[in-house]
Amino acid sequence: MAASALLRSLSRVSRRGCAPASYGRGPFSPFSSAAAAAAAGDAGDGAVLPRGLAGLGPTGKGEKARVVVLGTGWAGSRLMKDLDTSGYDVVCVSPRNHMVFTPLLASTCVGTLEFRSVAEPLARIQPAVSSSPGSYFLLARCTAVDPDAHTIDCETVTEGEKDTLKPWKFKVSYDKLVFGCGAEASTFGIRGVTEHATFLREVHHAQEIRRKLLLNLMLSDVPGISEDEKRRLLHCVVVGGGPTGVEFSGELSDFIIRDVKERYSHVKDYVHVTLIEANEILSSFDVRLRQYAINQLVKSGVRLVQGIVKDVQPDKLILDNGEEVPYGLLVWSTGVGASSFVKSLPFPKSAGGRIGVDEWLRVPSVPDVFAVGDCCGFLESTGKEVLPALAQVAERQGLYLARLLNSVMKAGGGHANSQVEVDLGPKFVYKHLGSMATVGRYKALVDLRQSKGSKGISIAGFASWFIWRSAYLTRVVSWRNRLYVAINWLTTMIFGRDISRI
Amino acid sequence: MAASALLRSLSRVSRRGCAPASYGRGPFSPFSSAAAAAAAGDAGDGAVLPRGLAGLGPTGKGEKARVVVLGTGWAGSRLMKDLDTSGYDVVCVSPRNHMVFTPLLASTCVGTLEFRSVAEPLARIQPAVSSSPGSYFLLARCTAVDPDAHTIDCETVTEGEKDTLKPWKFKVSYDKLVFGCGAEASTFGIRGVTEHATFLREVHHAQEIRRKLLLNLMLSDVPGISEDEKRRLLHCVVVGGGPTGVEFSGELSDFIIRDVKERYSHVKDYVHVTLIEANEILSSFDVRLRQYAINQLVKSGVRLVQGIVKDVQPDKLILDNGEEVPYGLLVWSTGVGASSFVKSLPFPKSAGGRIGVDEWLRVPSVPDVFAVGDCCGFLESTGKEVLPALAQVAERQGLYLARLLNSVMKAGGGHANSQVEVDLGPKFVYKHLGSMATVGRYKALVDLRQSKGSKGISIAGFASWFIWRSAYLTRVVSWRNRLYVAINWLTTMIFGRDISRI
The missing domain is CATH 3.50.50.100 (FAD/NAD(P)-binding domain)
Structure with a gap:
């Protein structure tokens, strides 16, 4: 074609x-080793030596x-x-x-x-x-x-x-x-995003989110913390209603329903998730799937807010309607530029x-x-x-x-x-194979339409969740990681999630 | 008794x-929530508010x-x-x-x-x-x-x-x-230990060591790095010949023999391990086991040095005989105080x-x-x-x-x-059950004597290594981690060690 x-x-x-x-020329052309030794020995000094x-x-x-x-x-x-x-x-x-x-x-x-x-x-x-x-x-x-x-x-x-x-x-x-x-993650020039929010694009971002979530769960249990402060610390706010934002909200709500109830029973009633999106959630998905996702998220306790973030401060963000949203954890996933x-x-x-x-x-x-x-x-x-x-x-x-x-x-x-x-040879032609997203606890969306306007299969629910897991499991690159993903899923089902803050 | x-x-x-x-009195006595809000809102300021x-x-x-x-x-x-x-x-x-x-x-x-x-x-x-x-x-x-x-x-x-x-x-x-x-880890007041060496007592220490080891392996592969600098970056020095120091040296040499040869073949000949101990290695073990450990370590390429560290600098340490030992990674395990x-x-x-x-x-x-x-x-x-x-x-x-x-x-x-x-009830009486240590690649020591002077069983080799692994596997606290330790050991044998630097 x-x-x-x-x-x-x-x-x-x-x-x-x-x-x-x-x-x-050739694989290596080292500069003189005396210069190398001088450069290496001078680690206390920030200046870059001429090389x-x-x-x-x-x-x-x-x-x-x-x-x-x-x-x-x-x-x-x-x-x-x-x-x-x-x-x-x-x-x-x-x-x-x-x-x-x-x-x-x-x-x-x-x-x-x-x-x-x-x-x-x-x-x-x-x-x-x-x-x-x-x-x-x-x-x-x-x-x-x-x-x-x-x-x-x-x-x-x-x-x-x-x-x-x-x-x-x-x-x-x-x-x-x-x-x-x-x-790069888009911040739309909004003040404070880079300083106070966490993106979700690299492993170290996920590590930061996990450490902070566990820290806030523990800090909120410390004697003397006020009710307002507990509620703030345990308010997880996600900005951006694309697949990443929705999947993270779903995982969070599943974590709260299943693990926080059991492992942090003192503070379980203070944990809340809010998902803020300027337009519509999962805009690339079929309208029926979108409605299903919204119902699922609301059912599992996620508060959906349509709004535009104007300003991000260390402990709260301000929406364009002037509403202040205090948060303990802020995850920013509004796409890339x-x-x-x-x-x-x-x-x-x-x-x-x-x-x-x-x-x-x-x-x-x-x-x-x-x-x-x-x-x-x-x-x-x-x-x-x-x-x-x-x-x-x-x-x-x-x-x-x-x-x-x-x-x-x-x-x-x-x-x-x-x-x-x-x-x-042939030019590069992109054929969209479909989109998938989980929305928490054994529920997912699978949209196999080639584009937003076209017709095709779109399903939601447990079957989709099973397809979602199976499809990704086969896509994981190495056998080692395929084994580990399967075992992680298994032990999460049996033992719950690990909460050591390492 | x-x-x-x-x-x-x-x-x-x-x-x-x-x-x-x-x-x-009672489980919580929160201070006023106005004060809490003020304290929390003021995150940019380092001063501790009166509470x-x-x-x-x-x-x-x-x-x-x-x-x-x-x-x-x-x-x-x-x-x-x-x-x-x-x-x-x-x-x-x-x-x-x-x-x-x-x-x-x-x-x-x-x-x-x-x-x-x-x-x-x-x-x-x-x-x-x-x-x-x-x-x-x-x-x-x-x-x-x-x-x-x-x-x-x-x-x-x-x-x-x-x-x-x-x-x-x-x-x-x-x-x-x-x-x-x-x-606390003992530093004996030696200058530079806290700043430049890594201890091996917490998970974050192990994470730091792993990140640094992988970083040095990658940096030494960068074009233009001199031979001396490569050798320094890939010189891992362990100070302290107790079980921790010996086990870490053994793991390192196993990692070098098995994984570095395959995954970092460009720089494999530059990687070396030196174990520095002021007195004798594994002093609490039977003399026969000590000799076995020394033979095993030397055989797997670990250089054993008897000496006292006088000074630690960012890229080298100085022994009491004046010898300078350049290093890329320095692990300090000389006991605790x-x-x-x-x-x-x-x-x-x-x-x-x-x-x-x-x-x-x-x-x-x-x-x-x-x-x-x-x-x-x-x-x-x-x-x-x-x-x-x-x-x-x-x-x-x-x-x-x-x-x-x-x-x-x-x-x-x-x-x-x-x-x-x-x-x-009865007073606390300690009865020593014995000591174990691995010395790399399927070899370990098991010393079942109750004290240094007494007689008893002491064995070394593959059987000990098997006992070592089995004993620790049964001692791991939870079933979840027992499963993961067994699977980690299995995948390390099959796929080798994971080298992503996350």
């Missing part, structure tokens, strides 16, 4: 013309071509999983060494699942990064791109660790560069400020550069709409681009600035 | 004489007596588990809401076991704290004791959490008070500064006050030696004191300053 095209002259600059002078930028130099003709992937989300991880490592070296640059199975992240906040059960180390997804001589996982952030020189600048990520290496800068040459660096790094890139942009790509996920004016997942969007010139920031979009794009790059490599176009003609 | 005695007049002061005036000290007032004649337990270690947890809650209310004051199964903590640092598998929430050990109306778990630290008024001062523990309640002070009246607040809180208490002390107790674990001059575990030691007047800081000593003392307090309660002496005669 999809059209195919010839990729003429993957680049304008010839290979020879772009050999950088500032750093050496030569060492790095991974350009690949030679006889060597494998190098695909540099920025990010370990759904798109990047799927891409790396399916890249043909017989012809490509894979170098991944990301601030985290694992992929997060995001649809199950909300379940980890209350202990239904364990954190590690939803985190998949990249080395398990693509073993080459830890075993192949030219492939690497680099715990770092990309800070700049030089498309002409075919290099990126990187800096290691060591936040929150004492006595370790200071941020270390280096360069990496690429033959192909793939942006899979995702998006282009990150500041993506905004800073000198590339064409799609609507919403994402990296603009053509139908083959190429950044059209920049040779050998591609983008997948939440950080990219179709350019207006393609006549296609920007796809939603969904795991299934990202995963499908990763898979598509892996196949494209593999066939480019097989046609001899793997290296940078290759002057070969390659059939890129 | 053990002598029995009559407890005459559990106290000198009559009950009526000690009713405190500064705070109310009335609310709290748990003295129990009435018709009510259950209240046992206040400080700490959730081996001693306190076992005590609370076995207290008869039909006659006692249990109030636990501790900075953590779980007990740590310490013998398996070293295994969590490299991912052989998960953190939650070795943490047991107190509510699972003694459900009364979360369900019984007069029993509580309070996430707080005791700051002062008033033995005459039969009260303790407490302050909530909220370290590392933003936007929560400020440290909150309150009082708790006790009928019986039990110190089970443990000991009396904590500053214990030292500050106006009680008689045993050798080593611990709370002095008689043969019934009472603090003799202070009515209704007891101590168990690492924080206590026999007074010189008892003619007994201070017992070693071991889990089995602490657990046995907790069990002993629970029985003693239960029989006191049944004889009508449960309340503070009871003027009744109670048979306290």
Whole structure:
């Protein structure tokens, strides 16, 4: 169905013309070890010492071509999983060494699942990064791109660790560069969101939510805390009625109904959940499913509020109608937008400020550069709409681009600035497989319509919940985590959720 | 065998004489809610507002007596588990809401076991704290004791959490008070230990070690890092050759042999473990087992160094012979000593500064006050030696004191300053059951001699390792964690250790 095209002259600059002078060739070009010792020994001082930028130099003709992937989300991880490592070296640059199975992240906040059960180390997804001589996982952030020189600048990520290496800068040459660096949580410029609310996008967010929830449950039991203060501490407010917000509210209400009643019986009557949404809840779902979700949430004690948050303070938020909502825990899940790094890139942009790509996920004016997942969007010139920031979009794009790059490599176009003609194959076409969301205690929604307007199957209830669990269980990447997710679900049913605050 | 005695007049002061005036009676006496709101709203300011000290007032004649337990270690947890809650209310004051199964903590640092598998929430050990109306778990630290008024001062523990309640002070009246607040890691006043080394006593220590180990493995793979710096980052130094230090070294070497070779093949030759001990390794074990342990450790690549650490700097430590040892990870496990809180208490002390107790674990001059575990030691007047800081000593003392307090309660002496005669039963006598330690890859030591000088069974090798695993598996408190420990061991064997740095 999809059209195919010839990729003429993957680049304008010839290979020879772009050999950088500032750093050496070959896998490693270490700077002098005296300088290294000086830099490392000076850990008490915040200043960055001048260093030569060492790095991974350009690949030679006889060597494998190098695909540099920025990010370990759904798109990047799927891409790396399916890249043909017989012809490509894979170098991944990301601030985290694992992929997060995001649809199950909300379940980890209350202990239904364990954190590690939803985190998949990249080395398990693509073993080459830890075993192949030219492939690497680099715990770092990309800070700049030089498309002409075919290099990126990187800096290691060591936040929150004492006595370790200071941020270390280096360069990496690429033959192909793939942006899979995702998006940022939207705050709409509302004051106090970043400071006082917790997002729900990374494992450390879920850990923060769990620690805070358990802390507030314990603090509210301390003698002398006033009734008002108890009610505030145990008021969990979720802003954003998309699948993440709804699933988290559902998990919370299930936690309260099942575990808080039993484990925190002194304070059980003070715990409440409020879900605030500016428009309508689960707007992408069928209207019947939406009504079902609303009924289920209300039945399980979630207070639904339609409103716009104007201001967030340490212990309360203010709605646009002036209402003050005191809270003990505030979770912010109002969707995502282009990150500041993506905004800073000198590339064409799609609507919403994402990296603009053509139908083959190429950044059209920049040779050998591609983008997948939440950080990219179709350019207006393609006549296609920007796809939603969904795991299934990202995963499908990763898979598509892996196949494209593999066939480019097989046609001899793997290296940078290759002057070969390659059939890129069909364009990327997204077919929505449907949406799922749980709404607490053995209830879920499954909407198998391809788009909002179209017809199709949509079901809600226990059967959906069973489909939801089964579908995700089969999607979890490794057998190890599949086993752990199943066992976590089992022990939560038998023993209840774990409440140690570690 | 053990002598029995009559407890005459559990106290000198009559009950009526000690009713405190500064705070109310009954389970809660909240201060005005206006003051609470003001205090809570002012989260940006570090100053502690003046507040009335609310709290748990003295129990009435018709009510259950209240046992206040400080700490959730081996001693306190076992005590609370076995207290008869039909006659006692249990109030636990501790900075953590779980007990740590310490013998398996070293295994969590490299991912052989998960953190939650070795943490047991107190509510699972003694459900009364979360369900019984007069029993509580309070996430707080005791700051002062008033033995005459039969009260303790407490302050909530909220370290590392933003936007929560400020440290909150309150009082708790006790009928019986039990110190089970443990000991502190010894640093021998060596400069830099607290700042740069990690102890191995709490789950958060193990988490810190795991994060740092994985960070260093990844950083050492970054382009441009010098050979010296790689070697430093991947040099793990353990100070202290007791069971904890040896087990951690063994786990580390197993992790290196099995997992690092496969998952970090680029840097595998740079990883080294050094174990530094001032005297001899595993000094409490049979000489034959000691030799076996040394052979095993050396065989698996651990460098053993006899030396005394003089100074610890961010990236190296200095031995007394002047040798400089660069390190990337430094774990300090040289034993424990009396904590500053214990030292500050106006009680008689045993050798080593611990709370002095008689043969019934009472603090003799202070009515209704007891101590168990690492924080206590026999007074010189008892003619007994201070017992070693071991889990089995602490657990046995907790069990002993629970029985003693239960029989006191049944004889009508449960309340503070009871003027009744109670048979306290036999004195506490400690019988050592033996020691165990793993030394890596399917090897362990089991020493069943009752003391260092005596004769008895001592074995080493795979059989010991099997005994070690089985013995600990049966000792893990809950069925949930027993299941998880077994599954963790199984998946580590099948899939290797998890390396996501979350």
